[in-house]
Amino acid sequence: MPRGKGSEVHGIFEKIAGYYDRMNFVMTLGRHEKWCREVAERVAPPASGQLLDLATGTGAIALKAAGMYPAATVTGADFSEEMLRRAKTKPGAESVRWLQADATRLPFEDESFDGITEGYLLRNVEDLDGVLREQYRVLKPGGRIVILETCPPSGLVKPVVTLGVRVLVPLLGQVVARDRSSYTYLESSTLAFQSPQHVAGILKGLGFQDIGWRKKFFGTNVILWATKPR
Template identity: 55%
Template structure:
């Protein structure tokens, strides 16, 4: 874990109690709706396995549980305080909550039908490695669905950037009593790469059928991709060794 990773971990360990409330205020309720959309797009089959990375307070994982009660859902995060918050929510008993570093997942190759995450990539030190780990643990044909922030562009760039620079730290001070932590979240949002660049990195990691849809004046985005199906021996019709 790099010094930056340790810093980010400390920040999320401090803001767990206020995280859902501020997300809801900042997105006018959109955050919970987008998490439900991520869970839907993951297309977890009945009895399948979903890994929700950077699960935070578990919003995506719990939405997936409601959609597919028979699935095995694992929510992981590197903030123990966020995991503690997730475990208090209704329905949390039906999910396995575990500590994990997204740079080095402990799960076996091809062990999940779908991988989801929200606001993970802007907070990690090595995006290509994190995406490669997700590809590794996905089964062939499995889907990854990503909820991420995006830097504002176009005519609204100045207004949105100015608004976030003022509103997010102010909400952090008023709601969480932690202006510095939400100052970091503001800078990591405005400084993150555009969705087209994230999509390119996903394709470079090995995902196919990559696409995305912008949300909330382009400041949030949902991206998706698929792990290629297993190669097959054209002579026997069985998977290649």
Template identity: 50%
Template sequence: MSQPQHSTPVGHDAEVQGTFDRIAAGYDTMNRLMTLNRHAAWCADVARRATTVQGSDYLDLATGTGVIARSVQARRPGSHVVGADFSEGMLDVARRQDPESPITWEFADAHELPYGDESFDAITHGYLMRNVSDLDKVLGEQYRVLKPGGLVVALESSPPTGPLAPFVRIGMQAVIPTLGKVVAKDPEAYHYLTDSTLGFLPPKQLKDRFERAGFTDVVYTPHFLRTNVIWQARKPR
């Protein structure tokens, strides 16, 4: 595996990086509140699916405070788990939560992964895709660093669909920035979170993007009034 190198995000990505650096300290609390404490269970499900691949090299991209990475590590204690993110603020929180953890926490921009081809048996990520400036490049990078037969398993928020969509949309616009203001003291960051979710691709279009990147067996499982979705996609052998 090659050594990680720091690239410097620009434009939209630099703004996203700054937002996560700013909210890192209160991120876990806000996540629990916004998901009514469901986030940990979804992350555990992502880890469970990813570790159905028998292997020893796992990458949790956009690891944030490391919830998915730790869950993968707990399921595969002898394996090499990398938790990578481009926010040093989030990585600092991950490192501080368990200084003895064998997980490798390191900088990586999802657009330009500092890993060789076919390095990982499975890749996980939570809430990465709606944040990136070039989704096709990010999926292409995951395809490149995954071993043939490997899996991507991802948790992502999704614009609400179905008959309840208008109500869910209004609820999100009211509740999330208010929590951001009262709890995190950063309404702007949580307006961004709501807007990036409501403006993101609906599941059918995201499935097309996975397939365009070369993945097969792309399946998705919606949760929480379809606002959170677990994705699974395979790199063919």
């Protein structure tokens, strides 16, 4: 089981699993599904390849990938038992291999996967470098990693967006999920997380290449991608 911050985050995600999809839809004004589709499209594993979706949650990205790449083997991994339980009830869930796993110590051999996707994992870990190093280890040469993550606002809109995140996210947690405290944590982790430039720097330091990103939704979310050299 997770310890330290990991134990706290594990408890939060066990608690919010029942309304996680609904809150993602409301907080992104329905854009979350489109972003998950883009993540799955960008990873582009080879035919009959092996794809790992980390922090799979209720399986949004994993299920999109399984539908796009029916010949691939898709593994959806998460440390929350309750998230995985709900993922397994969704249409198409039988096409994904679901696995409880800790992103800091992945239970896979070196170079096991042709592609790795993840959604909102990095802001919830203590050792950002270590988690990305684990992903580099299990990714095959030539494989791509695609990351959906929150992004601290910047530029001229920063004050407005920051205020909006601080007020709206906990408020929506209270109104939609009757859970203000959990979404107060999610609000703070969004604003405190690193910039795409910082994450890209870590990826480059680990040996990834062809690194890029696109910001979404007033700069509050971002999709990053990188390739492990052959």
